[in-house]
Amino acid sequence: MVWFDKLKLKKQLVRSVNEAGYTSPKEIQLRTLSRINGGQDVVAIAPEGAGKTTAYVLGTLNRFNHAPEGVPSVLILVPDKDQVLAVLEMFNRFNKNQSIKIVGLYVTPGIEGQMDELADGAxxxxATPDRARAIYLKLGLNLNKIELFIIDEGDQMIKKGMQLPLAELANSVTKCQRLLFTDVLHSRLERVIEPFMISPAIVEVDELEEQGIQTFSQLLYHVPNFGTKLNLLNLFITDDEVFTKVVVFVNSRSTAETIYNNLHRKIKEAVAFLNAPFIDLKGYKDIEAFKADESARILLVSNDNAGDLDLDDIPFLIHFDVPAEKETYISRVTNHFPDVENETLALTFTTDLELSDVKKIEQSIGQKITVADLPEELVIEKEIKTKKKEEKEPAKTDAPVTGAAFHEKKAANSKTYNYSSGTKAKMNNKRKH
Known part of the structure; x- marks a missing residue:
């Protein structure tokens, strides 16, 4: 009776939920449905599989009291065609009111058929944002009576570059209730939704596996862009007393080549590839050869060119990129011998666009990855660009220039990385390798 007593779902909808086998609501549904029913804007943050789609589908159907007018009162935006079809299937599972007409819009050859379907009543x-925007600009999608505007998988829309159609559609809808469902909420997504979300309730749910995976010690570095990742890697690698043996994982060979060219200028033959792409580049056929070569400190490994690796006795594992497949990451950081003392430390660099992949990894390993402070010496690429612009256009006042105190230090003279005392001690122990 929780669906009825606490969440105030209509009796017909409760019957549909029970028939579908949903005996009790999940946490995200308990914490959002009452707010949706109350008309409040909501930002719901929860991992994949937490029940976000079910929450807003039930909240949407619960709004319809009488025969609808055939004019769109609810607009739901999702990232792609597969998600459109999945949401339509869920509506069909719960909706017993055959007078409610639900239309899906997604990119497919020909737009006229979808416009005709809307004209017949919806x-x-x-919809996907790009197709909804295209039909709206052709005057085929009426947004004048939208009462509920829902964005699902918001982080994936940002990753796919859908900010423009998303913002245009949101700004074209007049006063209504707005809901955002996302795996993670990061700064890029916040900038998109800030203009149209009105004092939303923030609901966040973490669902981790009860039986966690034993992993090496891990730290997460959240940076704004690729250039800053490269600066962070350089800052660490320069300290050859601590970073004696490092395997750097990337998602593609092109990224590996970019890193190689950057590091080779500084540390020469100390950097190499696993299976070098060209014969004139230093490389190894297997990781054992890298371990045995005392002159080599950095091994670059691309996901498309690596199988199972024996990472025992490697002091540092750095994921420069977060793999799209969580199993790839987990296989590398799993500590198969937790009872044996091991000094391996896994460092992961992530941008906003990779946070959803980090979230999936945390779900699977059953633990949150500790977020580390960025080193004070780290050069943030965005700030460098701002600084160069200010040099070209000097300030007209005597007031201090924002960011003027920020300057690049020589990484070789910088040995403090804002680690905790425990982490510093662990790194000091690695000096014996």
Missing amino acids: DIVV
Whole structure:
């Protein structure tokens, strides 16, 4: 009776939920449905599989009291065609009111058929932002009576570059209730939704596996862009007393080549590839050869060119990129001998666009990865660009220039990385390698 007593779902909808086998609501549904029913803007943050889609589908159907008008009152935006079809399937599972007409819009050859379907009447529209915007600009999608505007998988929309159609559609809708469902909420997504979300309730749910995976010690470095990742790697690698043997994982060979060219200028033959792409570049056929070569400190490994690796006795594992497949990451950081003392430390560099992949990894390993402070000496690429612009256009006042005190230090003279005392001690122990 929780669906009825606490969440105030209509009796017909409760019957549909029970028939579908949903005996009790999940946490995200308990914490959002009452707010949705109350008309409040909501930002719901929860991992994949937490029940976000079910929450807003039930909240949407619960709004319809009488025969609908055939004019869209609900617009739901999702990242791609597969998600449109999945949401339509869920509506069909719960909706017993055959008078409610639900239309899906997604990129497919020919736009006229979808416009004709809208013209025949639609109460709920489930669409990708690009197709909804295209039909709206052709005057085929009426947004004048939208009462509920829902964005699902918001982080994936930012990753796919859908900010423009998303913002345009949001700004074209007049006063209504707005809901955002996302795996993670980061700065890029916040900038997109800030203009149209009105004092939203923030609901966040973490669902970790009860039986966690034993891993090496891990630290997460959240940086704004690729250039800053490269600066951070350089800052660490320069300290050859601590970073004696490092395996750097990247998602592609092109990224590996970029890093190689950057590091080779500084540390020469100390950097190499696993299976070098060209014969004139230093490389090894297997990781054992890298371990045995005392002159080599850095091994670059691309995901498309690596199988199972024996990473025992490697002091540092650095994921320059977060793999799209969580299993790839987990296989590398799993500590198969937790009872044996091991000094390996896994460092992961992530941008906003990779945070959803980090979230999936945390779900699977059953633990949060500790977020480390960025080193004070780290050069943030965005600030460098701002500084160069200010040098070209000197300030007209005597007031201090924002960021003027920020300057690049020589990484070789910088040995403090804002680690905790425990982490510093662990790194000091690695000097014996």
